[in-house]
Amino acid sequence: MEEHVSFCSNETEDLAYGHKPVLLAQCLDALAIRPDGVYVDGTLGRAGHALEIVRRLDGGRLIGIDRDEAALAAAEERLAPYRERVTLLRGNFADVKALLSGAGVEQADGMLFDLGVSSPQLDDAQRGFSYRQDAPLDMRMDRTAPLTARDVVNDWSGEELKRILYDYGEERYAPAIAAAICRRRQEGPIETTLELAELIRGAMPAKALREKQHPAKRTFQAIRIAVNGELEALEPMLEGACDVLKPGGRLAVISFHSLEDRIVKKKLQELSAGCVCPPEFPVCVCGRTPRMKLIYRKPVTAEDAELTYNPRARSAKLRAAEKLQ
Secondary structure, rough: OOOOOHHHHHHHHHOOOOOOOOOOHHHHHHHHOOOEEEEOOOOOOOHHHHHHOOOOOOOEEEEEOOOOOOHHHHHHOOOHHHHHHHEEOOOHHHHHHHHHHHHHOOOOEEEEOOOOOHHHHHHHHHOOOOOOOOOOOOOOOOHHHHHHHHHHHHHHOHHHHHHHHOOOOOOHHHHHHHHHHHHHHOOOOEHHHHHHHHHHHHOOHHHOOOOOOOOOOHHOOOHHHHHOOOOOOOOHHHHHHHEEEEEEEEEEEEEEOOHHHHHHHHHHHHHOOOOOOOOOOOOOOOOOOOOOOEOOOOOOOOOOHHHOEEEEEEOOEEEEEOOOO
8 A cells, every 4th residue: 555645735726626625545545546547536526536546547547427517627627637547427426337337447446435515516605505605595416407405495295304304414303494494485485595594593492503513504414415316326326336346446435424324334334244144044045245345444534634624524434345356
C-alpha cells in the first residue's frame, strides 16, 4: 500500500470547486490503487476523490458516474488535465453494472461510492436541498427526474409522509409534522424550502427547538431520500459492484447516516458470509461461499485534523471489502 501524500496543497483547489472530499486518504488506502488499474467513482460529485485517484494512474483508467448533469460538467473541467484516462457516464449507481458494460468495462480493480449529497448541491439554494436558504421545493439529484420535493410535500398522503419521516428521517415528531403539513396544504400548495422549514418548526414542541441541530434537518433528509430513491438504490449498487470487481479488487463506501450505514453493513456482511445452513445440519447443503472479505471490522471515521477544515465529515463512515476468487 502506497504512502499517503500530503493533501494540503489541494485544499485551496477543493475550496475553489466548493467541495472537500471526505476521508480522502482513508479511501485511497482502502482502494490500494494500482497505476495500471481500472477504477470507478460511482458518485462523482465535484471529482474530489476522482482527481486523487486519477493522479495515481499510469496506464490505468477512471470511470466517473453521476446522475447530476451539473456535477458531470464540473468534473469534466476539473479532470481535464487527465482526460485521456477518464470516462464520464451519466446514470444512477444502482445501474452500475449495466453502465459499465455499456462503456465496455467488464471488470474493475476498485470502486468508490460516496453516498452524501455533495456540498455544491447543498450550497446551491436553487436546488432546494437547504432548509436555510429559500428556493422552490426540488431536491432532485437528477434534474430530469419527474418526482420533486414539492410533489412529495403536497401530494403524498399524511400516512405516507409520516412513514418516510419515521423511516428515512428517524424523526420522532413525525405525526405532528405530517399533520401540520396536511393542514397547511389545504389552504394552498407549499412551494418553498423556508415555507416548509417554518412549518416544521411550528409543529415541534419547545424542547425540540432547543436541540443543537436545525428542527427541519431530519424532515428535509427524509424528503430528499424519498425524492431520489436513495436507500432503494444501495443493494443493487453493492450487488453490481461485487459482480464487476476483479478478484482482489476493492470496494469502498462512505455513508453519512445510520440508515445508509445499516444497509451497507448488512449487505457487505452478507456478501462476506459463507454457509448459511442451520447449525443442526450435519453437512452444508446451501453451497454458499463468501464473495468478499471485509477489510475493516469497524467503520473508519474522520480524524480531528480533517474535522477542523471539513466539519461535514463528522458523520461520515467508511466501510470497505475485497473481492475474493
